[in-house]
Amino acid sequence: MHIIAGSLSFAPEDRKDVIASLLEITELSKNDSGCVDYWWAEDLDQPNTFRFFECWETQEQFDAHVAAPHEVAFGERNLSRITGATATMFSATPQG
Numbered sequence: 001m002h003i004i005a006g007s008l009s010f011a012p013e014d015r016k017d018v019i020a021s022l023l024e025i026t027e028l029s030k031n032d033s034g035c036v037d038y039w040w041a042e043d044l045d046q047p048n049t050f051r052f053f054e055c056w057e058t059q060e061q062f063d064a065h066v067a068a069p070h071e072v073a074f075g076e077r078n079l080s081r082i083t084g085a086t087a088t089m090f091s092a093t094p095q096g
Contacts, residue, residue, distance in 0.1 A: 001036065001094060002056045006087035009049040014081050021077055022050060028070040029054075034061025049084070 010018045022040045029038045036055040043049040056062040065071055 001092040002059045002062045003090040003092055004054045004087060005052065006085065007043065007049050007051045008082050009046065009084035010081050011083055012048055015048055018050070018078065018081070021074060025070060025074045029065060032065045032068060034058055035065070
């Protein structure tokens with residue numbers, strides 16, 4: 001499993017459109033092949049900072065997700081508005 005966790009921060013004036021964008025990308029990404037889990041949540045201590053968690057069955061499926069048209073459009077819409085970011089990647093082996 002391939003896991004990515006982190007956060008993106010935005011200016012307060014971008015909040016409404018950022019939230020709309022996060023709702024759209026979440027719905028689309030959850031339907032991508034290999035998506036195990038995908039979510040965003042606002043940091044309660046840092047308004048306009050949104051934490052994310054993604055879990056993919058394989059690195060290849062994550063790579064395909066990143067190259068998908070909806071992910072590219074998300075980046076084009078939001079990358080220039082990011083005021084802060086963190087990200088950590090993990091590999092995990094399912095138990096069971």
